[in-house]
Amino acid sequence: MTDAALSLLPHLSPYDALPEQALDDLLKRIERTRVAAGEPIYTFGETLKGLYVIANGEVAVSDEAGHQVSLLQRENSFAERGLLRDGLAVTSARAVTDSDLICIPADLFHKLRAEHEPFRRFFDRNRSGAVVKSQPDFDLTNVRVDTLMVADPVTCAPTLPIQDAARIMRDRRISCLCVLEADRLAGIVTLRDLSGKALAEGLAPSTPVGQIMTKGPRVLPPTAIGSDVLHLMMEHRLGHLPIVSGGHLVGIVTQTDLTHFQASNAAGFVSDAARAETAQGLADVTARIPNLLVQLVAAGHRHDVVTRMITDIADVVTRRLLALAEQQFGPPPARYVWLACGSQGRQEQTGVSDQDNCLMFEDDLTEAQLAYFEPFAQFVSDGLNACGYVYCPGDMMATNPRWRQPVAVWQDYFKYWIANPSKEAQMLASVMFDLRAIGGDVSLFTGLQVETLKAAAANSIFTAHMATNALAHAPPLGLLKGLATIRSGEHRNTIDMKLNGVVPVVDLGRIYALQGELDVVNTRARLEAAMGQKIISRSGGRDLMDVYDLVAQTRLEHQATQIKLGKSPDNFLAPAQLSPFERSHLRDAFVVIKTMQSALMQGRGVLG
Template sequence: MTETAQSFLAQIHPYDSLPDGVLGEIADRVEWVAMAAGDPIYQHGAPLHGLYIIFSGQVSVRDAHGKEVSQLQRQNSFGERGLLQDGKAATSASATEDSQLICLPRDLFHKLRAEHEPFHRFFDRSRSGDAAEALRAFDLTSVRVETLMVPSPLTCPPTMTVQAAAQLMRDRHISCLCVVENDALIGILTIRDLSGKALADGLAHDTPVSMVMTANPRVLPPSAIGSDVLHMMMEYRLGHLPVVSAGRLVGIVTQTDLTRFQASNTAGFVAEAARAETAEALAEVTKRIPNLLVQLVAAGNRHDVVTRLITDIADVVTRRLLHLAEAEFGPPPARYVWLACGSQGRQEQTGVSDQDNCLILEDGLDAEALAYFGPFAQFVSDGLDACGYIYCPGDMMATNPRWCQPVSVWRDYFAGWIKSPSKEAQMLASVMFDLRPIGGDASLFEGLQMETLEAAAANSIFTAHMASNALTHATPLGLLKGLATIRSGERRNTIDLKLNGVVPLVDLGRMYALQGKLDVVNTRARLEAAMAADVVSKSGGRDLLDAYDLVAQTRLNHQADLIKQGRAPDNFLPPARLSAFERSHLRDAFVVIKTMQSALMQGRGVLG
């Protein structure tokens, strides 16, 4: 096989957190298992030989009553529930197509659980129900698009005739062709285009596909996750999504029953929000988000998966409000892009979120055109508030004229902050480095983003001030590395898991992105990109990722617990509610964060 077991497993969590030597030992001991379509892998109640990981193909998992609970594919694992109980299969599994599996022997599985905390933590999170194992293993929120996509999809030039295209699609048993010119994707041709445009309009057989294709189709990068595919399909009523990397077509994902099944919970929210006709109807959708958070956490999803899904809903709500605003005030007189900053910008929204946003407009607008966007922004902001995304206490919103400006003004803003990094400039730059386009014309921001990153990274005085600003949020560690709680007021005897837990990590991630001129915004993605770019050492980065996962997961679990009690979620956790084991690990996480802050202060950006 061209791809080794070690290189394959190194791409999958939690194996990616194991030392290279351990990963090599695993690769030496795993067994390759070839299964033909229809072959049973194991039956419910049978002894399990080990944990199975899918290298290629597809596997169906059924519960004790024979009901299919999931279909799994590459990188998904199954069998752990039985291994964690009595060593007997809790489900039945069979190959639905020719498949290659990797079997991790039972004794090695338990050895890894006993000796490696990330492995133990990943597989020992509490589950509920016979189908839970399969649902987690094949959850679109943990599958990257590059895993779901069909690589190197069939393409055609724009000059191909519709008849030739139809014949090619028939002969290859496919439902679409990607239209490529000079190695660039310019359109997509689907069966719907052929029937609804070429055939229905009686076009000649030699009509070029460029006349009936969907030009400039929506695309996703390989780094997107499976739920991004489903949510975009639900919002825009798409059946096919090309995957593009660095301007090149690398794959395509089509809508299937499988993808609908995988993200059915959040897809329902997205579909309802995308069809809502009023802000009140949107509020009916968003008021159910707290219960969704509880369900997602209870299902064992990681914090970054939960926050990504919750942010997806906020994004759709925002875009729907932009659409409703255009219907209310008429077509916009100029191009604009609505951007989110803060937790929505970073795709890290939890159960407690205000709104942070701004508008970038195209240059050259007259006073009348500029005046359109005042009530427009107010309509959207009011709608977000009605949906539970409360007004920003610091007025960091597009309703503030300061944050609703042409692109040239924004360019001056960033240049001024970088040139003269006052306290306010540092604060504003920190917020604005987390900007992410939500609706409108994203091209207004793209050039500005990279231009600003390069200018900021090149200014050592600015980066020094930003580094200093990143250290203003201290971790809640006492003198003897115990947990230091708030001493007075209504939050007495609690720790603020946002201000003193997550925010220091967000600050570090932002600084690493600035140092490496990395254009990713999500904190976890920034930490991973910083490791890949050698901005931070591999050992330091892995420790910081583990610390981030623990703090963020603890925060999310705390919010879910409050919601289950019928209380409003917050960020203030009484450490006394944690076990001694949990407190110890939380202290260790804060020690890692503090150490990395010290490294940043010393200009090293590394650990140990």
């Protein structure tokens, strides 16, 4: 192997973050090896020599059953999952082409992890999910200024007449203008300046703002935190604080921004929604959810905490709409339960959610009683749509008579799907097994859920079909550094983090729940329960939970970034936007998902 091949380590994460002495020691101890095409590097269950880094060539990684789960190229590393567990290989690796490999001995790998935080964070991220705090405080001490600020604030020249400045602020509904001179911040003029300096002193409308502006205003960099803003504003009685990076204006934070941040918490949303008197009032509440998502992610909350908070708001909005519907149409003529499926049912809503719901009511109703629930369902569904939970494209809503039925009809639905697992039945069952009662009489659903889970678990043909259906969504693994992107269309060169990232784990969790008759519907809760019931091995379950955390967190951070940029959030992430660190671990996460899918396909349900 040439010295040029070894030169890649000092420029590759996380080795580039090591102190000079540690890097020198590493380069002295690494082992260089060349493996011919087709030759094995290690096999499943073998004691690993260390961590491998590809200097040149291609390496195929396969699961215990021999199914290839990834094809790795230059700069990719492998074997870390086994090293992080017990030192035994959890996959097999072989050279596809003649390959030059660097091997970092196992003892040195663990020494570097123990002594150097960047090195540990790099490799532990793949094992423990996204590196975030589990329950951080939701306050200004852990939020960066670039999350709070308004980017690209309105600016003007110092020669702008004060009357024109007043008109701009009125028309744009803002309280200040940043004054630039030669592209540099020269000052700031506020509504208070216009009233206290210009109007009170009787200055002519043509007076330039340069005469009344605050020159050389106090500023902060975008790396500052929210409490820095608050303290500076309190100390100097400021209402506006420009944010400057490299001498250039990049944003501004106002007292109003701080107030909005501190009011952006789930409890406040729940309280406001519970008191809303109209669907429009509820829509005013949910319009603030994107900002809440950004704030929660910026504060370091885990994805499952964020999505639970957002779903809690959707639940309260739904229950408030049910109450408003009862006010409009009168007391319901019979007991009913409103159920949500999809992401709301699983308590996993993000910034992109349509509505998936159904309505169940007691048996033996008259035609007049049945007729009550049609406009009732329409009212609630229309209200949800107005609140941003758009109509389901597949018409999986209580407004569809098929999904607005007595308990007995729902019993027949599930019995038929289990006995006749056609493609449609599998699809419908997948959706309906995520049902969760939101409002009404929950007891109407509880008995049906227990009965259905028992019947489904007892039918091996049905569960086999459902398992096959769960493998329909493959993680995006391909030849280009392990990640396969969408090849054409609007989302070309991106990964669908929902369909090919989160959904495969959701599908696996649902199958485990069916196998164990588990009544929980949240994906993480299903994985935990499946481990507890030994439906999957504890090691396999931990790996799957870790990678689910990583994939779901990456998806949520992508959406938060889009919202901050003023875009509508979606699920399409371009790998090119990620660092090598993030791409490497995302690829490894998809490998684990593929491995667990392979295990399910073979009926093992475990990862060695």
